[in-house]
Amino acid sequence: MPTHATPVHDTLAQGVAPFGFDLVYADASLLVAGKPAGLLAVPGRGDDKQDCLSRRVQALYPDALVVHRLDMATSGLMLLARSRAVQRSLSQAFADRQIQKTYEAVVQGLPGMTAPDEDGWATINLPIAVDWPRRPLRVIEPLLGKPSLTRWRILSQDAPGNATRLVLQPVTGRSHQLRVHLQALGHPILGDALYATAQGQASAPRLLLHARELRLIHPVTGVAVHFKSPTPF
Structure with missing residues (x-):
């Protein structure tokens, strides 16, 4: 179209x-x-x-x-x-x-893609719930979480810098979805004050997540x- x-x-x-x-x-x-x-x-x-x-x-x-x-x-x-x-x-x-919303992010580490489709997209399908004792944080919660689906693919990887640039498409729209899903993969977004490691937080002056495209x-x-x-x- x-x-x-x-x-x-x-x-x-x-x-x-x-x-x-x-x-x-x-x-x-x-x-x-x-x-x-x-x-x-x-x-x-x-x-x-x-x-x-x-x-x-x-x-x-x-x-x-x-x-x-x-x-x-x-x-x-x-x-x-x-x-x-x-x-x-x-x-x-x-x-x-x-x-359709498309984001770009830089994450900590060098993730590998599992079972990408013919266009190079992999998926994260993990339910998300509010972490009530630590609001506004969210957590992966298999029993009580809401279904949450994210498509992602790799743009580039910086092995010396231990960082990877990704394109992300949230299929569902949960709060903090991209941030929680990437943390769950073991590759939090750099500069994320809520979900990154201390090293990841110190690696960027801001959260390296940008909503770059909208299609409608x-x-x-x-x-x-x-x-x-x-x-x-």
């Missing part, structure tokens, strides 16, 4: 830089914004947690509505709707797994669209 991404044609795009995020796409129905690492996706509790991507976008587009979230430490693409109807449509598309059917036009964000590490 052909895909396309229309450049931003909007006078407000000229003033994006001072707001601290990238405006990747804007039309009358939806927005695609690039969230920097270290910025909340939505407001948190407390006066010190009110600065976030959704509010920065709403300073430009007051009708912007959140559809999904990224972890604070993760950078990359987020969709926002410009009406309740579009928000419902996109939320349903996420629930029906009709929106536009909820109004019905056209397949593909948005990209360059990986900043």
Whole structure:
């Protein structure tokens, strides 16, 4: 199916830089914004947690509505709707797994792939549950965890640096899914303050996880669209 991404044609795009995020796409129905690492996706509790991507976008587009979230430490693409109807449509598309998200990460160690498919993708199929005594952490929990599936493949490996660059596609959308799945493989994401070893945390100044691509059917036009964000590490 052909895909396309229309450049931003909007006078407000000229003033994006001072707001601290990238405006990747804007039309009358939806927005695609690039969230920097270290910025909340939505407001948190407390006066010190009110600065976030959704509010920065709403300073430009007051009708912007959140559809999904990224972890604070993760950078990359987020969709926002410009009406309740579009928000419902996109939320349903996420629930029906009709929106494909692609991430890039650098992990500790040199993982080997087990039983990759003909396109070079392997899978991690491990159920995830909240680690209640240590919230917000998640754990692999065979009995009580929710089914969680991640596709992954290797981009490159740095043997002297003991690190591997991966492409990741979460099929399900559990909190911390990619971070927990890679830790479970024994190859946590570098810079991960929650799941990496002390050495892995010290190996990067930030979590090396970036939401680099989104593919979806536009909820109004019905056209397949593909948005990209360059990986900043």
